[in-house]
Every structure is written in structure tokens, then in C-alpha cells.
Amino acid sequence: MNKRGQETREHIKKCACSLFAEKGFKQVTMKDICEAANLSRGGLYCHYESTRQIFQEIIDDMTSKQDDEFDLKIKENQSAVMILDDILDKYENEMIDSQSSLSIAIYEYFSLHDIASQNNILYEQYLLSANTWKKLIQYGIDRQEFNLVDISAVFDLIVFSYQGVRMYSKLMPVDREIPRRIIKEIRKILVRSDGDGNNI
Amino acid sequence: MNKRGQETREHIKKCACSLFAEKGFKQVTMKDICEAANLSRGGLYCHYESTRQIFQEIIDDMTSKQDDEFDLKIKENQSAVMILDDILDKYENEMIDSQSSLSIAIYEYFSLHDIASQNNILYEQYLLSANTWKKLIQYGIDRQEFNLVDISAVFDLIVFSYQGVRMYSKLMPVDREIPRRIIKEIRKILVRSDGDGNNI
Amino acid sequence: MNKRGQETREHIKKCACSLFAEKGFKQVTMKDICEAANLSRGGLYCHYESTRQIFQEIIDDMTSKQDDEFDLKIKENQSAVMILDDILDKYENEMIDSQSSLSIAIYEYFSLHDIASQNNILYEQYLLSANTWKKLIQYGIDRQEFNLVDISAVFDLIVFSYQGVRMYSKLMPVDREIPRRIIKEIRKILVRSDGDGNNI
């Protein structure tokens, strides 16, 4: 793969990604991508042989860019609450960013394939995410910044309510207050309150 | 519409519903439905002119069957915790019943259409559900069975985590423990605990 | 065929006739006619088995209603010019009455079938019409009201320019002056002028 070829592939993925975000997975055809990328039919087939392949590569790229921010910060001995607030802030923003979200496309894509398959990247991401969150929550508990919660339960509550809002924000009008309230409620569950019933 | 026609329509909807649950919305063609219903092309078109129309009618039927169970029980002066436990139990079971769930199909269907439209049935259902839950939570608070929570926040947490799990259960293997933990956590948030930190 | 059946047939023909005038022959389906006549599919088939049959019957009715007005008037010894003016007036009005005109439908219908066939009703009508016109022109010549024209030539000029306008009025905007001018010109050819070059 030389430089020019690689550039074309990136260009294709960028164009395809917009289409997937806009229309979901199945609704996007090779023809659509040709047109969006300003490439001929044959030209596109030089690089990819199906929308599935393109989509998979987009997802792989996204996954590989995910980093272990927490880990780093934990190692830096930062306050658990500060780390939590950072991540919750990011979640809140993502929840309502329906534009750039591939969520519908991802749901479609995975609903088309065998969910038990070993390559179920959604499941891998879930496990990865679970691992990281659990480390953080344990860290907060250890530092006595967090309540003594059921770690798995809180994690599931966080991740699935996050995903639920993300998806619904593509299906109905979602008030900005909704993610805000959810994030606040989660924070309330985790962070130890002072005697007055407030979180610290 | 005479009896025979109505029966055929019901038969078509029943067959189509299985297909939608299995394959989502867009993946189901009129041809599929013909075959499933053992009907000719033209025969199907006598009754419905698109998969969209069939799907819409299925959804409408479902919606119109929804009832106000809570209301009744509240009027019967039942314990808020008992009512809550009933509904949470139902939610827990639904979360993992991926087979019969139209969720993916619904998500696909609504992602194809204008989410701001006045006929967004998903939004209507959200509002309806919100209303009912808020009544229940207020009822529980009034009876001093529930904590003095942020009603909207708790409702959003419930509904979106429920929907999140429901969807993911069609996309990846979801452990039975997950809905159980979530339900338990929600119960913990709502129900007043005794001095020992246990819910009543 | 009892009375009720006959009424239904007339109703069907009336509705179908409007459709043919509006949309031509091939564009009209049995389904269209059912709907226009507010009749079920099977109901229509009780009376007619094809659009062709309906159309043929409409044409037959029209033909059989054609009367020998000329003949009568000639027998009454009316002035040839008066008879001519009556008929030219009728022609002028029909030429631009594109609404009710079946011309396009007739052209389509006959272009679908063998023009040499013995049942070519268009040809029959042409011959019938020729006969009548020729009698009239001869009558006018005999009474010295008309010029000594080439009878066949004038007849052809009349009938084909009439048909030409009738058809074009369904295909492009036709100015009211056009039929007026044509009629006037034809009258000029036929009617003997006085010494000043005016028709009488």
C-alpha cells in the first residue's frame, strides 16, 4: 500500500463515515459512497469490496484510538472525584451529540451479525469499558471519596443509561436536561456526601 | 372491511411482527412478508402498500393496548413499594427478552423518519411513561416509602438504562445479572432504607 | 339484460368516457374505471371484460347517434348556405372543445389495431361523413348557391383540417381564432361570392 492509495482509503472512510452517521448502516450503498467520495464504481472496488468492510475498518480505527486516560490519571494519583467529573462531563456531551454519532449505524450493523461471535467488538468494548470503570470506582472507594457501592451495578447503570440516551437522541427530541440529570444522579450515587446530604 | 379481510390483516401483522423482531425493520421486504404469510404479492398489496404501513399498524396496536396499571393500583391504595416491585420485575424480564423485542426494528424505523415530527410515537410513549412513573414516585414519596429523590432524574435513569439494556441484548450477549443489578440499584435509590443501610 | 343492468352499463360508459377523454385509451385501466364508477372489480367484470370492449361500445353508441340532419333539411328544401352554416358552426365549436373530445383516445385505440380490418369504424365514419357532405355540396351546387368546386377535394380539406385541429387542441394551446379562420376559409371556398368578391 503506497501513500496515495492510503490517502484514498482515508478519504473513502471519511466520506463513508458521514453517510453512516446520517443514514445508518444498511441504508448506505457502495453507490452512495462512490458518489460521496467522487470516485467511480470500479475505483471504490479497488480499495474495498463491501460497505461492511469499510464500516468494520471505521469501527476498528475508532477502537484503536480509545485510550486509557483513567489509568494514567490514577497513576498520577489524581482525586477520584476529579477524574470522575472529567469523564462524566465527556459522557454528558456525547449523549446528545446525535449528529456525529454512529450509534444507529452500529446498532444496525451488529444486529445483522451473530451477536455471539468472538469478534463482537461491541462486547469487547463493553468489557474494556467495564474494566476501566471498575478500576476507577474501586480507586474512589479506596480513597474514601466514593460510597461503598455495588461496583458492577453502578457501572451497568452508567453505561446502559448512557447508551440508551445516545440512541434515543437519534430517534426523538431529547432535552438537554436529560443527560444533565442522569449524570448528576450518577454522581450522587457514587460520591460520598457530607452530613448535609450533599455530594462533596 | 369484512371479517375475512380483517383476519388476513391480523395474520399478516403476526407474521410480519416475527420477521421484524428477528431481522429489524429495513431488512424485511414485502416479499419476505408474502412468503411468511403464504400470500401472493398482489394479495399482500390488497391490504398494505408498504412495510412501513404494516410496521406502523403493529406499533399502533401495541400502543393502544398499553394500560395504566399503576393508576389503578394507586387508586386501590396499594403500597408504593409493592407497585414498584411489580413494575421493576416486569422491566427486568423484558430487558433480556431479546427474542420478542421489536427494539432494533423500532430504532431503525424511527431513525429513518423525522424525529421532530408530531407523530413521533416514541416520544409520545416517553411522555406517557414519564407521566406514569412520576405519579408513582410522587406517590411513594408522599407515603414516605420512597426517598426524597429528584423525580425526573430517577425516571430518566430508569427508562434509559432499561432501553439501553434492551437494545444491547440484541447486539451482544447480555448476562442475566445485568438487568438484575440495574433493577436492584434503582430500587436502592428509590426505596427508603432502614438505619442499617438496607432497603426495607 | 334487465333495466338495472342496463343502467349500470350506461353509468360505466359515462364514467369511462370521461376517463378516456382525459387520459387517452391505454392509460385507462379497468381499475380506474372501477373506481370512477364506484364499482368493485368483480362488479365491473359482470358487465364488461376489457377496456377495449367498453371503448368500442362508447364509439358504437356515438356512431349510431349520428343523424342525417342534412338529409332531412335537404328534403325540407332549406337553403344550402343555411345548412352549411349550421354544420360549420357545430364544427367550429367541436374543434376547440378539447375537454370532451375523445380524439386522442380514438387515435390510440385505432393505432393499436389493424387499420385494414373490416371493422375499422373510423373508416366507416369517414365514408359515411363523405357521403353526407358530398350530397350537401352537390345540393348547393345544384341550387347555384355553391361554387363549382372539386367536391371530394373540398370534403377532404374540411374533414382533415377539422380532425387536425381537434387533435392538436389536446396537444398544444390552440387559439380560438384558428377554428374560426379555418371555417371562414372553407365557407369562402364553397359559397358563391357576389361580384365584389364577397360570399353571399
Add this chain to the structure above:
Amino acid sequence: MNKRGQETREHIKKCACSLFAEKGFKQVTMKDICEAANLSRGGLYCHYESTRQIFQEIIDDMTSKQDDEFDLKIKENQSAVMILDDILDKYENEMIDSQSSLSIAIYEYFSLHDIASQNNILYEQYLLSANTWKKLIQYGIDRQEFNLVDISAVFDLIVFSYQGVRMYSKLMPVDREIPRRIIKEIRKILVRSDGDGNNI
């Protein structure tokens, strides 16, 4: 559009043109054209997306080839009668050439579309033709070769009787004498006769 594509388009138009002449407009399907052109369904759709588009392009090609023969001859100061005889001769031949004529197809095509539309090519051709004829008649009058006729009236008589015959020749057997008589009659109207009542 490269050479190969252009050749295919020409080939398609040629095949389609024969079909239209033979069967009219609506009777010709994309499938017919595929088969006639020995092309696959998709192959045809690469070039044209409807019979309408193909037909329009055929008509456009024909129109753009039309020329102003008269103008040239008038400029060459030829005798008006000679010019007239040339054109009448051409008209006479065209009137009965039902084989190659697209007339029925054209009538059908235009009867399907908005006759008031600005792109009504039939109307444009009528106006163009009117203009040329009027120039010629005026020229003949000026040279005292033609009678002092109502120019518009004579033009309408010519063009509509011509079109009337053209159309009828596809619908019924039209005797060769008919166009001959019509042409002769028109000549008689236009060309100044000598004292004996003969045209010159």
C-alpha cells in the same frame, strides 16, 4: 461521455425510434428497448432512465436538424409558385408515409404531458412553421403570383389538414388520392388563376 458510451446511446435511440414508430409511445417499455438494443436492463438504465427521456432526445435530435429551406430560396429570388410546388410536393409525400412516421407516438407523448408547458415542442414547431409559411405567402402576394388571401387562415388550413391526414393515415386506409386532392385544392386557393379559371 466517451466514444463507446455515445455509440451505445445512438444505438439505443435508433432501436427505440423504430419501436416508437411501430407501436406508439406508451406501448413501448424499457424492457422492449433493452431487447431491441440487445442490452441488459441495467445497461439501458446506465444511459437513460425512462422511455420519456429517450423519446425526448429523439425529438430534440429531429428538431435540431430542421432547416429553413424556404428562406434560402426566397433570398435566391426564386418564383413563389416554384417554391410552393416544392414544399407541397414534400407535404404530399409525407402525408401518406405512415411507416416511418412518429406521429402517433408524438401525439401520445404530448397528450401525456402539460400542453401549456413552456417546453411544448409541438407548439414551438407550429410557431416556427407558421412563420416560414407566412413569409412565403407574403412573398407570393408581393410578387403577384398568389391571390390576396387571408394568410393566417390559409396557413392553418394547410398545416392542420396536413396533420389530420398524417394522423389518419396511421388509423385507416388512406387513398393516395386524398393528399393529392388536398394539395391541389390548397394550390388553387393560393395561386392566381388566369381568366379561364385555371391556376397558372
Add this chain to the structure above:
DNA sequence: TATGAATGAGTCTTCATTCAT
């Protein structure tokens, strides 16, 4: 007679995919 459900054939249209250039 009349209804309207049902059939099945025909056509339209869109794409994934291939291939000569």
C-alpha cells in the same frame, strides 16, 4: 348482480459486482 380477496404475470428500478480499457 355485486363484492372484494387473491393470484400471478409483467414492468420498473436499483445495486453489487465484474471487466475491458
Add this chain to the structure above:
DNA sequence: AATGAATGAAGACTCATTCAT
């Protein structure tokens, strides 16, 4: 690598026609 013409299969949709009621 890239073009774009071409194929062929899949699915949508419309109707003429039949038939049980």
C-alpha cells in the same frame, strides 16, 4: 489505480383476471 459500461439478480409495484361468497 481508476474509469465507467455492462450484467443480472432482487425487490417494488400495478393490474387484468378469477373466484368464493
